[in-house]
Amino acid sequence: MRHKLLLSLSILASAICGGQTFGQQCTQANCEEPSMWHYIYYRNTRWPEPFRAQDTMAVLQMFEAQRNNGWKLQNTIGQAMFDARTCQLTDAGEAHIRWILTQAPLDRRSVFVFQADDQATTAKRVEAVQLVISKMIPVGQLPPVYLTDRDAPTSPGSYQTTLQRALSNSIPSPRLTSQGSSGSSGSGSGSSSP
Numbered sequence: 001m002r003h004k005l006l007l008s009l010s011i012l013a014s015a016i017c018g019g020q021t022f023g024q025q026c027t028q029a030n031c032e033e034p035s036m037w038h039y040i041y042y043r044n045t046r047w048p049e050p051f052r053a054q055d056t057m058a059v060l061q062m063f064e065a066q067r068n069n070g071w072k073l074q075n076t077i078g079q080a081m082f083d084a085r086t087c088q089l090t091d092a093g094e095a096h097i098r099w100i101l102t103q104a105p106l107d108r109r110s111v112f113v114f115q116a117d118d119q120a121t122t123a124k125r126v127e128a129v130q131l132v133i134s135k136m137i138p139v140g141q142l143p144p145v146y147l148t149d150r151d152a153p154t155s156p157g158s159y160q161t162t163l164q165r166a167l168s169n170s171i172p173s174p175r176l177t178s179q180g181s182s183g184s185s186g187s188g189s190g191s192s193s194p
Helices: 001-028 036-045 048-076 091-102 121-135 156-169
Strands: 111-114 145-148
Touching: 001 156, 091 121, 121 145
Parallel strands: 111 145
Antiparallel strands: none
16 A cells, blocks of 8 residues: 555656746747757758768669660561561570570570561460470479560661671771881981971
């Protein structure tokens, strides 16, 4: 009984003292909301610390978006990798899928198929890609196949062969200049007369 009385008195005393302390603080204008001036002052004196994390995240998100777009283009099976009549993959298309399945990082092994002008051709392209993937990976989980509206920046092999041959044919044959037309022969005395 005596302990209960002491406990209740101590709780009452702490409440009264705490209330007086709080009242004293409020009379000294410490319990007011900070003014806009305080907010602006502390924001300016601590600049750029509060904004570094936001700036860093903005830059990192931009680089991440660029990285994702680059891998998407790298893993795109474009229009040049399909036969125009049969919608089957060419040898280059199969080689590109093999590279994606074996050489690309594990988290980037997704195949993107460039959409055709109509749904039927697009469906044939996706089916051809899935068939080649299932031949290369007969057992286990297959990588996802997505549609994309951006074609990979490639060109047909026949065009590249023609371009390379034209470049090789346009290189002039090597020529040696005669010694008389080369300017100074380098056998001078090194002194010049004024």
